[in-house]
Amino acid sequence: MTQKQLHLNAFLMDSGHHEASWRLPDSDPGAALDVQHYVRLAQIAEAAKFDSIFLADGSVAMGTGEFRASGQFEPLTILTAIAGATERIGLIATASTTYNEPYALARRLASVDHVSKGRAGWNIVTSATHEEAANFSLAERPLQATRYERADEFLTVAKKLWDSWGDGHFLGDKEGGRWGDPAQLRAIDHVGTHFRVAGPLNVPRPVQGYPLLVQAGASEQGKAFAAKHAEAIFVAHQTLEQGQAFYADIKARVAAEGRNPDHVLVLPGLVPILGATEAEATVMAQELDDLRIPEYGLRQLATFLDIDAATIDLDAPLPREVVEQEVREGFDSRARLVIDLAHRENLTVRQLLGRLGGGRGHNVVIGTPEQIADQMETWFTKGAADGFNVMGASLPSGLEAFVETVVPILRERGLFRSEYSGTTLRENYGLPRPVNQFDVEVANA
Amino acid sequence: MTQKQLHLNAFLMDSGHHEASWRLPDSDPGAALDVQHYVRLAQIAEAAKFDSIFLADGSVAMGTGEFRASGQFEPLTILTAIAGATERIGLIATASTTYNEPYALARRLASVDHVSKGRAGWNIVTSATHEEAANFSLAERPLQATRYERADEFLTVAKKLWDSWGDGHFLGDKEGGRWGDPAQLRAIDHVGTHFRVAGPLNVPRPVQGYPLLVQAGASEQGKAFAAKHAEAIFVAHQTLEQGQAFYADIKARVAAEGRNPDHVLVLPGLVPILGATEAEATVMAQELDDLRIPEYGLRQLATFLDIDAATIDLDAPLPREVVEQEVREGFDSRARLVIDLAHRENLTVRQLLGRLGGGRGHNVVIGTPEQIADQMETWFTKGAADGFNVMGASLPSGLEAFVETVVPILRERGLFRSEYSGTTLRENYGLPRPVNQFDVEVANA
Ligand SMILES: Cc1cc2nc3c(=O)[nH]c(=O)nc-3n(C[C@H](O)[C@H](O)[C@H](O)COP(=O)(O)O)c2cc1C
Ligand SMILES: Cc1cc2nc3c(=O)[nH]c(=O)nc-3n(C[C@H](O)[C@H](O)[C@H](O)COP(=O)(O)O)c2cc1C
Numbered sequence: 001m002t003q004k005q006l007h008l009n010a011f012l013m014d015s016g017h018h019e020a021s022w023r024l025p026d027s028d029p030g031a032a033l034d035v036q037h038y039v040r041l042a043q044i045a046e047a048a049k050f051d052s053i054f055l056a057d058g059s060v061a062m063g064t065g066e067f068r069a070s071g072q073f074e075p076l077t078i079l080t081a082i083a084g085a086t087e088r089i090g091l092i093a094t095a096s097t098t099y100n101e102p103y104a105l106a107r108r109l110a111s112v113d114h115v116s117k118g119r120a121g122w123n124i125v126t127s128a129t130h131e132e133a134a135n136f137s138l139a140e141r142p143l144q145a146t147r148y149e150r151a152d153e154f155l156t157v158a159k160k161l162w163d164s165w166g167d168g169h170f171l172g173d174k175e176g177g178r179w180g181d182p183a184q185l186r187a188i189d190h191v192g193t194h195f196r197v198a199g200p201l202n203v204p205r206p207v208q209g210y211p212l213l214v215q216a217g218a219s220e221q222g223k224a225f226a227a228k229h230a231e232a233i234f235v236a237h238q239t240l241e242q243g244q245a246f247y248a249d250i251k252a253r254v255a256a257e258g259r260n261p262d263h264v265l266v267l268p269g270l271v272p273i274l275g276a277t278e279a280e281a282t283v284m285a286q287e288l289d290d291l292r293i294p295e296y297g298l299r300q301l302a303t304f305l306d307i308d309a310a311t312i313d314l315d316a317p318l319p320r321e322v323v324e325q326e327v328r329e330g331f332d333s334r335a336r337l338v339i340d341l342a343h344r345e346n347l348t349v350r351q352l353l354g355r356l357g358g359g360r361g362h363n364v365v366i367g368t369p370e371q372i373a374d375q376m377e378t379w380f381t382k383g384a385a386d387g388f389n390v391m392g393a394s395l396p397s398g399l400e401a402f403v404e405t406v407v408p409i410l411r412e413r414g415l416f417r418s419e420y421s422g423t424t425l426r427e428n429y430g431l432p433r434p435v436n437q438f439d440v441e442v443a444n445a
Numbered sequence: 446m447t448q449k450q451l452h453l454n455a456f457l458m459d460s461g462h463h464e465a466s467w468r469l470p471d472s473d474p475g476a477a478l479d480v481q482h483y484v485r486l487a488q489i490a491e492a493a494k495f496d497s498i499f500l501a502d503g504s505v506a507m508g509t510g511e512f513r514a515s516g517q518f519e520p521l522t523i524l525t526a527i528a529g530a531t532e533r534i535g536l537i538a539t540a541s542t543t544y545n546e547p548y549a550l551a552r553r554l555a556s557v558d559h560v561s562k563g564r565a566g567w568n569i570v571t572s573a574t575h576e577e578a579a580n581f582s583l584a585e586r587p588l589q590a591t592r593y594e595r596a597d598e599f600l601t602v603a604k605k606l607w608d609s610w611g612d613g614h615f616l617g618d619k620e621g622g623r624w625g626d627p628a629q630l631r632a633i634d635h636v637g638t639h640f641r642v643a644g645p646l647n648v649p650r651p652v653q654g655y656p657l658l659v660q661a662g663a664s665e666q667g668k669a670f671a672a673k674h675a676e677a678i679f680v681a682h683q684t685l686e687q688g689q690a691f692y693a694d695i696k697a698r699v700a701a702e703g704r705n706p707d708h709v710l711v712l713p714g715l716v717p718i719l720g721a722t723e724a725e726a727t728v729m730a731q732e733l734d735d736l737r738i739p740e741y742g743l744r745q746l747a748t749f750l751d752i753d754a755a756t757i758d759l760d761a762p763l764p765r766e767v768v769e770q771e772v773r774e775g776f777d778s779r780a781r782l783v784i785d786l787a788h789r790e791n792l793t794v795r796q797l798l799g800r801l802g803g804g805r806g807h808n809v810v811i812g813t814p815e816q817i818a819d820q821m822e823t824w825f826t827k828g829a830a831d832g833f834n835v836m837g838a839s840l841p842s843g844l845e846a847f848v849e850t851v852v853p854i855l856r857e858r859g860l861f862r863s864e865y866s867g868t869t870l871r872e873n874y875g876l877p878r879p880v881n882q883f884d885v886e887v888a889n890a
Contacts, residue, residue, distance in 0.1 A: 022617075022624060029617035029624065033649055035560050059548055061647040065614060065625035071647025073556040074549075080525040081560050103504055103580040104519075104544065111518040115480050115526050134643035135548040169510060172467075172474030177738050179467060179474065180510035198579035202506040202516025204478055293622050 003414045006380045007387025010045040010053045014069045016394035020291035024394055032069035035081050041396055042082045048403040049417050051428040052090030060131040067296040076112055083116035090425030092121030092214055097151040099136045106158040109211045110203045118207030118424030123214040126151050148221040150194045155229050157197050160188040162210050163436045164200035186438055209434040212425045219333040227253035231431055232265045234389050236361045238341055243268050243384030263431055265386040269362030272372045273393050274401045281366045289354050297353040305335050314350045318342050334361050369405035448859045451825045452832025455490040455498045459514045461839035465736035469839055477514035480526050486841055487527045493848040494862050496873040497535030505576040512741040521557055528561035535870030537566030537659055542596040544581045551603040555651045563652030563869030568659040571596050593666040595639045600674050602642050605633040607655050608881045609645035631883055654879040657870045664778040672698035676876055677710045679834050681806045688713055688829030708876055710831040714807030716838050717817045719846045726811045734799055742798040750780050759795045763787050779806050814850035
């Protein structure tokens with residue numbers, strides 16, 4: 001029997017996940033504006049046989065753009081460019097159910113899945129911020145409950161649309177003059193609370209049936225949604241215990257939905273800061289930290305926690321009101337994680353910013369390749385992870401270091417593949433191609 | 446002084462513009478589902494130094510899919526794939542102002558403009574059909590006046606967004622810790638009838654300032670919109686006189702808007718059916734026509750004219766009520782052109798379908814390369830065209846034949862370029878890069 005393997009996703013972000021990475025001597029500060037940078041990162045990850053790459057997204061410019069890249073190209077456009085320059089690696093992009101229409105987004109995702117020959121994945125987000133609402137003609141951001149209700153109906157419609165152009169529709173029968181089989185092109189006539197969509201979709205069913213469905217919402221509502229729809233879950237945890245608790249909880253929820261827990265992969269974030277020795281790694285971490293501008297981090301933290309930056313002392317712990325506040329409507333569950341971290345480790349705000357600057361709440365691991373591989377193996381074998389969302393603190397260098405030093409150790413230990421076995425993203429993750437709901441209906445009729 | 450040159454756009458469509466093209470012995474019936482087909486067509490057009498390629502679009506599956514391709518991949522996805530496989534040719538895609546949000550679409554177009562290094566164009570449509578409305582949660586299609594009002598405000602917002610991230614924003618100043626210049630990243634705070642958009646956009650101003658703005662609405666409202674916003678106009682005309690009348694009218698409207706008429710190019714459609722002799726061309730046209738299925742054409746025509754197919758006799762002229770009907774709200778101006786054609790030439794419905802099957806109302810020219818070049822020269826020199834929208838009846842063969850036989854004649858006559866002189870789509874068309882409205886404000890302050 002072959003040993004169970006872990007999965008690796010490379011979370012790509014301009015010059016790196018550390019907020020000051022663009023200031024490193026070797027960094028290209030304009031990386032965010034260069035699609036070839038993303039293509040090269042994907043090629044590095046593919047050469048190392050990663051399952052997939054991932055692009056986060058939001059429909060808002062980041063801050064004033066003074067201290068880090070103000071934006072990023074639209075992610076499905078970047079993925080399409082990467083698709084033409086790679087062959088096997090999966091391509092996951094973020095898109096919002098709150099600010100898209102199901103017909104248009106289902107079609108774009110299906111198009112990318114075809115262009116990439118079955119490598120598209122969709123990180124489903126509901127877009128919690130005021131700033132995004134203000135770019136889409138809304139006076140207020142929609143309530144969390146409304147957002148997830150819409151997201152759920154959005155998925156129902158998208159799946160119907162992907163199934164509407166059946167796998168057997170195209171005939172290409174020149175002689176008989178039959179391009180397609182009308183019985184395989186089906187109106188969906190969806191009528192719901194948020195959407196009325198007639199269908200059928202005007203592109204064929206995706207190569208993968210549906211693109212891989214990914215989710216990253218850690219709130220109650222987010223977890224309920226993930227249990228119902230997600231096939232891979234990105235999470236941010238600081239400790240093994242947190243990771244185990246989440247893992248057990250989400251797999252139980254998946255089972256309660258009548259789904260197979262093995263078909264939902266949990267991928268915690270990991271920010272590796274590598275050195276040949278622990279001391280070298282610490283120097284690297286320090287170099288990055290010294291390039292941070294704490295006033296900027298404070299402004300960002302204040303927005304994130306919805307508090308006033310002027311009331312915060314960098315060299316004191318977070319004010320008690322902040323630590324003790326109730327979880328509020330629309331309050332990002334990652335904000336809670338940040339507050340808990342500061343409280344648990346009794347950090348000053350300056351120290352907290354140092355911890356966040358590297359990974360925005362994700363697990364930053366500073367150490368040797370062996371130490372990082374050890375931690376990954378522990379999380380993997382002790383029920384906290386099915387794989388990892390690898391977040392290079394600097395890019396490409398952080399990803400290159402991981403690929404060159406950590407991946408070989410994982411391979412030696414039999415934990416990670418040396419070759420791709422399949423050709424689609426679902427095959428990389430060992431996930432089945434979904435059955436077409438209309439074919440099931442016909443079979444049952 | 447160099448002679449004025451005409452411009453060539455290649456309008457790409459699966460196996461060709463003739464509805465039966467997919468049934469030709471050499472055609473790939475699955476061309477619509479193969480992005481490499483589109484890449485190859487673009488490469489053929491680029492090798493011939495065409496200004497641009499163009500993809501039409503609608504958010505609806507075509508008919509039942511029985512007699513021709515039911516759909517096409519989302520066009521900006523196809524253009525991004527083409528961008529990676531070409532260098533100089535412009536890339537124009539259709540997108541709707543009725544079923545998109547300005548923030549999302551402006552961002553995607555800007556992204557494609559950057560990925561292609563300044564080669565993106567946008568064919569702006571307002572989506573007139575019931576079928577599209579039914580895919581976007583609307584019970585009724587919006588009224589024409591409402592659609593164009595929204596389109597006008599959409600363009601205002603999109604231009605503000607493209608200008609919001611100023612050309613000088615990116616600094617990349619590692620030493621000073623200044624990634625960008627906040628003064629060049631500007632909120633737009635647009636508040637209008639259809640949209641409220643805060644901005645700024647989260648991608649840099651397009652390489653071209655704005656993507657090339659293209660339009661194809663031939664109704665009164667469409668022409669008013671084109672006069673205000675368009676830089677290239679696609680049209681369908683049957684006769685030189687129609688072409689001249691439209692050309693004179695639209696250039697006058699452009700001047701009345703205070704714009705330079707030379708900066709708005711008129712590109713009538715041309716469906717060349719080529720043969721070494723006229724007789725050979727006629728055989729080719731006949732071969733295509735024999736592959737048509739008239740009952741299917743009738744069904745399509747009936748939908749297009751909003752009449753009942755069952756009341757139509759294939760071997761009689763269109764019923765008098767149809768010919769005499771008033772132009773109705775929402776009635777496509779191309780429908781009127783079709784009715785006028787049938788009436789003017791006293792065609793039976795079967796004959797009319799023969800004429801439409803080739804080019805859906807566009808000018809089908811059957812003849813030798815010289816004859817086609819003559820007609821192009823006449824239209825160009827006699828004030829009916831600044832260039833042509835070349836619509837291969839079959840693809841790639843129809844485009845290849847045009848490139849190999851007609852383009853050399855145009856070159857000999859000094860009417861068409863032998864080399865690209867610029868690198869962007871605007872440079873191909875000899876159009877200026879728009880000034881940033883916020884820079885003008887600052888200069889005037
Ligand atoms: C690894 C990771 C990546 C994420 N990427 C995005 C993203 O690209 N866009 C976004 O709006 N939210 C992103 N999120 C946030 C979540 O989708 C979610 O909005 C957030 O955790 C709040 O949870 P809730 O929406 O369930 O309240 C990400 C979260 C994680 C852990
Ligand atoms: C060459 C050409 C291409 C066109 N492409 C599209 C298209 O891709 N999508 C679309 O909805 N309409 C397309 N149209 C139709 C026009 O945009 C417009 O909707 C139609 O002429 C009706 O005019 P109106 O909208 O001004 O009433 C095209 C028209 C022409 C002449």
